[in-house]
Amino acid sequence: MPETPLPAVIARMWGREELPRRGPRPSLDLPRIVEAAIRIADRDGLDGVTMASVAAEVGVATMSLYRYAGSKDDLLIVMADAAAPEPPPLDGRAWRPYLTDWTTANRNYLLSRPWLLSLGQHSPPAGPRSLRWLDRALAALDDTGLDPGEKINIVTTLTGYAAQQATLAHALTTTTASTGDDPMAGMAGYSAVLTEVLDPNGYPALTAAVQANGFGRNDQWIDDADFTFGLTLLLDGVEALISRQ
Structure with a gap:
């Protein structure tokens, strides 16, 4: 061949x-x-x-x-x-603690070089470093009973989550640090604008969330607690998938 x-x-x-x-x-x-x-x-x-x-x-x-x-x-x-660093070493860890560390490290290195966020991901990883990240995450799922396609879908989802969270954190940090008069600077500003424009009849659930300060939270949306909340949801889903095998 x-x-x-x-x-x-x-x-x-x-x-x-x-x-x-x-x-x-x-x-x-x-x-x-x-x-x-x-x-x-x-x-x-x-x-x-x-x-x-x-x-x-x-x-x-x-x-x-x-x-x-x-x-x-x-x-x-x-x-x-x-520009990507080496992925975290697996060191015999179970899949969940490793993928928690892996996804966090993925987000953090993107935040350390925000220009990477501007590149986007228009093609699957094909270089030595990016494929090592993929390999290590797949290796962490070796003993879960999942098939190769499921494993790749999990890693792709976690990669997308890390990039999305890095993009959000960078955008909020940039707007909050700016000295301009942007009324949407930071989550508090964003929440205030939504309060002005939302019609409770057309957007009842979103209006209720804004009124309950769901976006404000002392302007700390980019804290690790928020990142961890979403990551926990994703990994709970992986755990449920594994338990059905």
């Missing part, structure tokens, strides 16, 4: 790209380019990352980068993988 041809960016991430055997040794490589791009993103945000800015960071002509990254989109794919 013939081997599946790898997309160029995947081959580069895994060191599977064929290099010329003759000629001078290249003065540049993909890891060096990606490190420079991540430095720029950490410093200036994702808007600061262009092929020209990365080339300037490593001291080469812009066109030189295209030998290693075929496009900016390719570069962003490699950056997202390289």
Whole structure:
């Protein structure tokens, strides 16, 4: 059976790209380019990352980068993988404490580099780091009796939850810290705006929640207690699924 041809960016991430055997040794490589791009993103945000800015960071002509990254989109794919830390070690832990730690670590590293949130996830993980995160979470579910498809769906759901919570926390932190006159800055401001616009006849349940200060809670929506509440619900669902096996 013939081997599946790898997309160029995947081959580069895994060191599977064929290099010329003759000629001078290249003065540049993909890891060096990606490190420079991540430095720029950490410093200036994702808007600061262009092929020209990365080339300037490593001291080469812009066109030189295209030998290693075929496009900016390719570069962003490699950056997202390289910027991820190693996943938490499994260390023989049971699935629930491990996935609690795993999901929390996932959220935290996204918050540590908010530019990753701007990238979104438009394709399944395919790089060495991101696939290690997937592998470790699946390994934690080894003895649960779930089938492979169920395990992957669980990990996908937890990944999405971590990203959504990181996005919410970052947005609230940014608006709360701003000095502008944004009336929706923070959850208290958001709750106040909802109080003004909601019609109890059209939105009875939401109106009741707002009036009961469901969003306000001293503006602490981004605290770990809120994150843990949602994660507990998800993991309770996983536990119920396992118990039905």
